[in-house]
Amino acid sequence: MKENINKTNLSIIFLCLSYLLFEFLFIPHWTLTADEFVFAKHISEYTIGIPYLDFEPYKSVLGHYLLSLPLFFTQGLFEPIFRMKEEIAIINTACIAITCFWSMRLFDKRAVLLTLFALLANHYFIIYSTDLRVDLLATWACLFSALAALQMRWRLSGLLFSIGFLVSQKALWYFAAINGSLVFCYALFRTSSYSLRSIFQFNIAAIIPVVIYLMIWSFIASPTIVLHNFFYDAYVQAGIDFYLPIYWGCWATVLSHGPFLFLLWPVATYLSIANQSFADALSQRRLFIVCVATIALILFIRYKQPFPYNFVFVFPAFFLLYAEFFTLFTPRRSVFFFLFIVAGIFFPFYQSLKGAVSFNGHYQQTITSLAATLLKDEGDYVGGIPFLFTKDQPIEGMKNLIGPQIEYIETPSEKMGQLLLPSLYLAPTSPEKIIDDFERGSVKLLISNYRLFSLPPKVITYFKDHYQHYYGGIYLYAPVIHANQLSFYLKFGGKYRIESKSTSRLTIDGKRYHAGQLIELKKGDHLCYAKKDFRLTMVPDITMKLNPAYQKDYYLLMNRPIVS
Numbered sequence: 343m344k345e346n347i348n349k350t351n352l353s354i355i356f357l358c359l360s361y362l363l364f365e366f367l368f369i370p371h372w373t374l375t376a377d378e379f380v381f382a383k384h385i386s387e388y389t390i391g392i393p394y395l396d397f398e399p400y401k402s403v404l405g406h407y408l409l410s411l412p413l414f415f416t417q418g419l420f421e422p423i424f425r426m427k428e429e430i431a432i433i434n435t436a437c438i439a440i441t442c443f444w445s446m447r448l449f450d451k452r453a454v455l456l457t458l459f460a461l462l463a464n465h466y467f468i469i470y471s472t473d474l475r476v477d478l479l480a481t482w483a484c485l486f487s488a489l490a491a492l493q494m495r496w497r498l499s500g501l502l503f504s505i506g507f508l509v510s511q512k513a514l515w516y517f518a519a520i521n522g523s524l525v526f527c528y529a530l531f532r533t534s535s536y537s538l539r540s541i542f543q544f545n546i547a548a549i550i551p552v553v554i555y556l557m558i559w560s561f562i563a564s565p566t567i568v569l570h571n572f573f574y575d576a577y578v579q580a581g582i583d584f585y586l587p588i589y590w591g592c593w594a595t596v597l598s599h600g601p602f603l604f605l606l607w608p609v610a611t612y613l614s615i616a617n618q619s620f621a622d623a624l625s626q627r628r629l630f631i632v633c634v635a636t637i638a639l640i641l642f643i644r645y646k647q648p649f650p651y652n653f654v655f656v657f658p659a660f661f662l663l664y665a666e667f668f669t670l671f672t673p674r675r676s677v678f679f680f681l682f683i684v685a686g687i688f689f690p691f692y693q694s695l696k697g698a699v700s701f702n703g704h705y706q707q708t709i710t711s712l713a714a715t716l717l718k719d720e721g722d723y724v725g726g727i728p729f730l731f732t733k734d735q736p737i738e739g740m741k742n743l744i745g746p747q748i749e750y751i752e753t754p755s756e757k758m759g760q761l762l763l764p765s766l767y768l769a770p771t772s773p774e775k776i777i778d779d780f781e782r783g784s785v786k787l788l789i790s791n792y793r794l795f796s797l798p799p800k801v802i803t804y805f806k807d808h809y810q811h812y813y814g815g816i817y818l819y820a821p822v823i824h825a826n827q828l829s830f831y832l833k834f835g836g837k838y839r840i841e842s843k844s845t846s847r848l849t850i851d852g853k854r855y856h857a858g859q860l861i862e863l864k865k866g867d868h869l870c871y872a873k874k875d876f877r878l879t880m881v882p883d884i885t886m887k888l889n890p891a892y893q894k895d896y897y898l899l900m901n902r903p904i905v906s
Contacts, residue, residue: 350451354442357455358435361462364698365431365472370424373703373902376727376793377651378474380742380767382423383731385474389413394563398571400765402555405476405509408433419710419730427472430479434471437482438462444489445665453668457661460682463691465599466653469698478654480510485658488634491520492627492662496540500547507548508555511576512655515641516634517548519659523633531626575763582761583646584746592648599697600690602682603660610667611636628666635663649904705892705899709814713789715886716816721786721834726793727901728767737779739771743793751776752798773800780804784833790815791900810879814892815900820879825872835865837881844874 384400388410393399399406412425438458445454461467471478483506490499499520506513524544527536559568597604615632618625638659645652710729717723722736726743735741739751747768750758754772762768771779777800788794788809795802810820820841823830842848842857849871855861860881 350446350455353455354439357442357458357462358439361438361468362431362435364468365434366428368698368701369427369431369472370420371703372698372701373706373899374423375473375651375904376742376744376791376901377904378423379728379731379901381474382426383728383767385410385426386413386422386731392562394559394568394571398567398575398763398765400763401476401510401576402508402572403559404505405479408479409474409476419714420707423474423731427474430472430474433479434482437485441482441485441489441661444486445661448489448492449665450669450672452672453665456668456682457664460603460664460686460690461657461660463600463687463694464603465690465694465697466596466650467657468691468694470651470654473651475651476510477512477651478657480506480513481654481657482506483509484513484516484655485661487516488520488658488662491524491544491634492631494535494540496543497547500544500549501551503544503548504551507552511572511580512652515638515655516658518641519634519637520544522637523630526633527626527630530620530629533623533626535623535626536630571765575765578761578763581646582746584749584761585647585649589646589648592650596648596650596653599693600686602686602690603664606682606686607639607660607663610663614663614667614670628670631662631666635659651904701902702899703902705814705896706901708889708892709789709816709900712813712816712884712886712888713787715884716787716818716882721784721819723787723789724780724785724794725789725791725900726797727789727791729789729900736783736785737771737776738769740776741767741769743796744768748793748796751801773798776801777804780808786819786834787812788817789900790817790895790897792897795897810877811895812880812882813888815895815897818880818882820877822875822877823870823872824875827870829867829869831867832863832865832878834880835863837862837883838878839881840876841879842872842874842876844872844876846873848872848876 385406387393387397388403388406391397393403393406409426409429412429413422416422416425442454442458483502487499487502487506490496490502503513503517503520507517521541521544524536524541528538528541530536556565556568556572611632614628618628620626620629636659639656642648642652642655642659713723714730714733717730717733723730723733724735724737724740726740728735728741739747744766746758746761750762751771751773754770759770762770776797788805794805805817807822808819809817812818819834821830821832838861840848840855840857840859840861844857847854847856849855849869850861850863851868851870857876863878
């Protein structure tokens with residue numbers, strides 16, 4: 343007996359340390375997604391302001407406050423982000439351990455370990471579990487809520503759900519799943535375990551903390567703003583059908599890296615409840631588990647935005663279902679067991695490992711660091727992604743160029759306008775207004791990525807006339823001066839190289855220059871005369887060593903695709 347306990351504990355330690363080591367090894371290596379920069383910027387706002395009062399929060403605030411802790415102790419461009427992701431990895435590791443010890447009171451130890459190995463090896467967990475998001479934190483709370491429900495601790499279950507809901511409103515799926523299962527089992531069994539009292543206790547315990555949350559923030563800020571952000575923004579986000587064209591692509595990405603858990607779902611569901619009399623508490627609990635998992639999975643499948651990072655929400659459903667399934671059918675040396683090990687653990691882990699190695703973020707880190715160096719003294723940047731998350735992008739409507747924002751810029755509509763939530767740094771704008779904002783502002787450089795190239799041709803043409811490729815994804819301020827201009831305004835002082843196809847001399851402030859000449863100009867108005875158009879290309883003084891391999895604009899490497 344003692345030997346079995348020691349083996350179990352060693353297996354748990356191995357599982358936790360293996361996961362933690364993997365994440366800590368790859369976190370600094372991986373390319374960050376665009377959303378991670380957005381969340382980094384959003385989380386940084388919690389260190390300098392009060393949500394609902396100084397800024398409009400995206401989602402509920404509990405998880406953001408938790409993740410903001412490393413920002414008080416770190417500085418720089420990437421170190422704070424890496425520390426936050428490592429914090430998530432540590433929280434995940436602790437939750438894995440808690441899940442093991444808690445669920446082993448309910449399920450067979452081998453079943454728990456086998457299920458966790460399969461879930462942790464899967465693409466959506468091993469790759470996306472440390473994404474800079476709050477969703478997985480909410481997922482753990484949902485899983486613990488379900489485990490408490492299996493022990494008939496309904497008040498604790500409701501409280502744990504409310505914690506998850508105050509981290510991310512997506513936890514609502516499991517509120518529906520647990521409630522639906524409770525009502526179903528009450529209608530069938532009418533026992534003390536599944537009674538009206540149980541339903542009442544769970545719901546009251548779930549609702550009271552949410553009401554307290556809303557009351558506290560309504561006292562600090564306007565109740566209208568709090569309710570609007572907490573409910574309306576979440577409702578709008580949940581109902582977005584803009585991404586339906588890539589719905590099947592998202593599913594194909596996840597399933598191609600490990601379809602076995604999804605394919606086995608109907609089989610495990612049927613075998614778990616087949617030939618059951620449901621006369622005893624154990625078989626009734628089994629039906630409750632199947633109901634929770636089924637409702638949660640159906641709600642997720644119906645979700646219109648099945649991005650791979652959202653698949654972490656299937657974790658509680660699959661854990662409950664397969665832990666019960668393997669408890670009922672204790673793993674033994676058999677063809678099925680061997681097939682599950684290969685198809686359910688080794689294959690998805692191999693696929694995930696291939697993806698993890700390919701996400702090399704060095705180019706992204708180099709270009710972002712160079713941008714920060716160039717902006718050290720003056721000037722702003724625009725990238726459509728908040729690469730420099732502590733520095734604001736000055737052009738409204740270009741701070742977070744996600745699909746609905748780009749479509750609104752191209753073809754404004756009331757439908758798209760409703761999706762432009764300020765909490766996501768979205769705003770109504772137009773090509774004309776963008777150009778006008780650029781003219782009025784002091785944007786020194788552009789950071790190239792696929793989102794900028796998705797803008798309307800009119801905006802792209804403006805970029806080409808005012809910015810020129812410098813290095814990698816950096817396009818520096820480089821205005822074109824037309825032959826018919828008698829003067830121009832220079833937004834930044836410094837060294838400039840004259841670029842012109844003409845061999846004839848040109849005049850700036852009464853001095854004659856030729857193409858290719860390096861000159862120094864001050865910020866402000868200048869007189870000029872030239873027979874042909876010419877460009878003034880900024881030549882910055884920097885000491886940062888630049889890798890020649892990154893000289894070209896590899897714009898697709900500036901962020902990791904969401905569907906990857």
